[in-house]
Every structure is written in structure tokens, then in C-alpha cells.
Amino acid sequence: MGVRVVVPASSANIGPGYDAFGLALGIHNEFEGELAAAWGVEVSGEGAGSLSADADNHVLRAMAHLFERTGRPDLRAEVVCHNGIPVGRGLGSSSSAIVGGLVLADALAGSHLDRRAIFEMAAALEGHADNVAAALYGGFVITSDGPACTHIDPAGGIAAIVVLGERELSTHQARSVLPGFVPHSDAAANAAHAALLAVGIATGQPGCVAAGMFDAIHERYRALLVPDMVTVRELFEAIGAGPAVLSGAGPSMLALVQAENDERALERARHLAEVARTALGEVGRGQVMAVPVDRHGARIV
The missing domain is CATH 3.30.230.10 (Ribosomal Protein S5; domain 2)
Structure with missing residues (x-):
């Protein structure tokens, strides 16, 4: 069977x-x-x-x-x-x-x-x-x-906007550009931002999520392999979609959208994705998707 x-x-x-x-x-x-x-x-x-x-x-x-x-x-x-x-x-x-x-x-x-x-x-x-x-x-x-x-099951409603990378980027290649050591100031900044982001997702506080989605220890180095990363991030902030970060090792990027429930969050993500899709077409990043967060994980159906 x-x-x-x-x-x-x-x-x-x-x-x-x-x-x-x-x-x-x-x-x-x-x-x-x-x-x-x-x-x-x-x-x-x-x-x-x-x-x-x-x-x-x-x-x-x-x-x-x-x-x-x-x-x-x-x-x-x-x-x-x-x-x-x-x-x-x-x-x-x-x-x-x-x-x-x-x-x-x-x-x-x-x-x-x-x-x-x-x-x-x-x-x-x-x-x-x-x-x-x-x-x-x-x-x-x-x-x-x-x-x-x-x-952690995210509190409140949450959805994501994914800006799909146009080409493949292996994790091995993305890790190869990272330094062996980072400054203490960068490590401290990341600890604070990570705490804010985790609290924001766990409690549904959008201010914490927006404040937490900033990295100091890997994204700046991977920008060498994802040259439009800063452009995408700035555009997302300009249209009110909040900070965009690399998804995994990249080259895709991700922004999080929160609302009172998942349905409203996805609805807002779809609207912002449409705005971003039009603007990002000019830099070759036209494939933008609004996707829900999967709360169930792997399952037999």
C-alpha cells in the first residue's frame, strides 16, 4: 500500500x-x-x-x-x-x-x-x-x-513575501564568502536583533519583528553573491512591506507580514507582493510570491 x-x-x-x-x-x-x-x-x-x-x-x-x-x-x-x-x-x-x-x-x-x-x-x-x-x-x-x-507556533496572523532568486546558489558557495571571525559589536547586535525577532514571532508583536530583522554577521558578506540584495531591501521598506532578508543562503529574499489572523496577513502580503512585483521587474526580480506560513510541518495525507 x-x-x-x-x-x-x-x-x-x-x-x-x-x-x-x-x-x-x-x-x-x-x-x-x-x-x-x-x-x-x-x-x-x-x-x-x-x-x-x-x-x-x-x-x-x-x-x-x-x-x-x-x-x-x-x-x-x-x-x-x-x-x-x-x-x-x-x-x-x-x-x-x-x-x-x-x-x-x-x-x-x-x-x-x-x-x-x-x-x-x-x-x-x-x-x-x-x-x-x-x-x-x-x-x-x-x-x-x-x-x-x-x-513555536507563531502568535496572531503571519504570512511571508518571497522574492525568488533568478539563479541557483549553493549553500557551500554562500558559506565560502563568510569570514572566520566577526567583531564583538556585530555579534552583540545580532543577539539583540535575534531576541527581538523571536519574541515578535512568538507573541505577535509587529514592532519586535520589524526591529529584529537586521543581520550583522552574514548578509553583508553574501551581498557579493546577491548584488541586488540592498536594492530589494530598500524597495520593500519603501512600499511598507518592512525589512527583507535573505532566505537561507539566498539568493531568494523574504519579508514577513503580520495581521490579526493568517487570512488577513496573507491578504496584505498579496497586495504588497503585487506592488513589489511591478517595481522589482526593473531589476530582474519579477517573481514575487505571497505565501502563508505552514503551521503543520511534514504530514502524511
């Missing part, structure tokens, strides 16, 4: 929360699978023709890992991936694949692992925890080495 798993996109860092903050977004990958005599994978949608269709595919690797860890290394599966998350744009496509593979394998094997165990496996496979935590738990997450994770 087949199983279908839906996993959201995710935005990591969100400005000052470098390698610590993650937010699940309402763009999804779907993975359908059933046990079979041999491994097989088919990819449609985003990444079709470029993502691996062999054993090194992220979904299959994650499934094989869980089968091995749960004492069923003999299991194999055929999987169909319906991808809605853009690849290599800072929206957690690889984390979605890893989480989707683990949840799918857990269901097919009947191993009934809790989410903490799946989270630890996903973080080990991905190499860091922020994106996988958001994809698995939904909502807003704070992660640290260990790995440890705190999940």
Missing part, C-alpha cells in the same frame, strides 16, 4: 538567526512511495531533469538511512516526487526531500519513530538543523548544536 507525504518549504536564518532560526512556508513537495523489489524514483515539477534519479537522490538516501537504522536494511521502495519548492534558491528544497524521505520510510517500515528521532536523523543527514526542523515541525523553530530544537 502506498503512502503520500507532504512537506513544506522553509526559510532559515531570517536575518539575525544565523543557523538557528527556521520558518515553514506554504510551498510544498509531495512524495508518494510504496515498498518494492528495487529502488526507483521519478521527479516531476521543480528540479525535474536536474535532480538525481539514482540512489544518491536525497529522498532515497534518507529512506535507506532510516531503514538501516531501524533494522530493516533489506527494504526498498519506488518513489514519485512532485516538487513545488524551487531548487537551490534558499527555500529548503533539500531539507524537504530529507524530511520527506524519513517520514515516508518510517510509515512504510511501520517503525513509528517519534518526531524527535526523525529530527535528529534529518539534522545529521543535512548537516545543520534549522531547515529540517522547520520542514518537520512547521511554524517557527529555534535550533542549536546537539541538535536541539524549540518549536
